[in-house]
Amino acid sequence: MPSRRRVDPQELRGAIEVVGPWLADERLERPRRAELAAAVRLSLRTLEDLAPGRTVEVRVPPFAAVQCVAGPEHTRGTPPNVIETDPRTWLLLATGRADFAEAVEEGAVSASGSRADLTRWLPLVRTTA
Template sequence: MPRRLVPADPLQVAEALRRWRAGDASRADLKLLVKHHLALLQEKAPGASVEVRVPPYAAVQVVPGVRHTRGTPPAVVETDADTFLRLATGEARWGDPDAQVSASGERTDLSPYLPLR
């Protein structure tokens, strides 16, 4: 069974968010922020019917429903780190035309779970 992600230290998150908003985020900052927010998404939307991918940093299975265990998941959401962080922090909304999100399958509308607070 894959290891669940764990939210990061709040001070580290605050500092990495500050650098990200200033446009100075390092690859390590993006990794910390993506994994932190994906961990929060796992808490807010427990389940395994949708795989959320933010390459190259992490992927998690979330949303209640039919559990996916092998092969290509029937429901996938994939986006880049910047878009995911804008959605997670509320700086963008699910369905915004400029949000670069690929979503296919049932239950891939994450608007009930985003932003993460």
């Protein structure tokens, strides 16, 4: 299977900047679905590149899920380490506007399994907005 093209950091930054005002103020109009999907998918692919492996599955429905983090791999069924959150929370984490442990504690992120902690790899990109 051919490998995917690595995410261009400028492409990721551009996608994040498009949704940035909404991340800063959730009262603003939600970005268009395609814009939100691009930011989520590019940021998840970046995580996948930074933390290669198949130990943790990170889900951001309805847009994408990736497997990452080195360690014991799962091959069938539900993985033992799963992280799931909504698109806005994921992008807040990816940009450093939210703390992973706090998001889990507040219930904004569901994290199950002994390796379901992304603190080491977050934020993926910092923005000025």
